[in-house]
Amino acid sequence: xxxxxxxxxxxxxxxxxxxxxxxxxxxxxxxxxxxxxxxxxxxxxxxxxxxxxxxxxxxxxxxxxxxxxxxxxxxxxxxxxxxxxxxxxxxxxxxx
Ligand SMILES: [Zn+2]
Numbered sequence: 001x002x003x004x005x006x007x008x009x010x011x012x013x014x015x016x017x018x019x020x021x022x023x024x025x026x027x028x029x030x031x032x033x034x035x036x037x038x039x040x041x042x043x044x045x046x047x048x049x050x051x052x053x054x055x056x057x058x059x060x061x062x063x064x065x066x067x068x069x070x071x072x073x074x075x076x077x078x079x080x081x082x083x084x085x086x087x088x089x090x091x092x093x094x095x096x
Contacts, residue, residue, distance in 0.1 A: 008073060010039040011046070018043050019073045019082060020050045023066040032079040035068055043070065047092045 010016040016037035024033045035050035050068040059065055070089050071082040 008037055008075065010037060010042050012039065012042055014039040014041070016073055018085070018088070019071040020046050020068050021071060021079075022050070022054060022068045023064075025064045027062045027064075032082075033065070037073065043088070044092055047089075 008016045017040055018038050019034060020036040020038060020043075021032045021034045024031055035053060036046040038046040047068065047070065054065065054068050057065060070085040070092070072085060074082060
């Protein structure tokens with residue numbers, strides 16, 4: 001598995017531990033739309049921002065955008081291999 005030569009950083013410049021992303025599809029292609037890379041301390045605020053951005057996003061006919069999710073950020077792993085953290089999402093959702 002290829003390792004990234006530099007660490008992935010959060011907006012606060014600490015190493016990022018999580019990816020906040022939502023599955024997007026137009027019916028033909030599907031991808032993981034990344035909203036933020038966050039460390040544990042910044043995850044609540046970054047997740048809240050992603051939820052707000054998701055709510056403000058206007059979709060065209062046929063487009064589907066899931067609610068933002070939290071994924072463990074594994075360096076070098078492809079999007080499909082990232083583990084989703086439903087436990088953290090439930091925690092973050094109930095905190096707001
Ligand atoms: Zn941070």
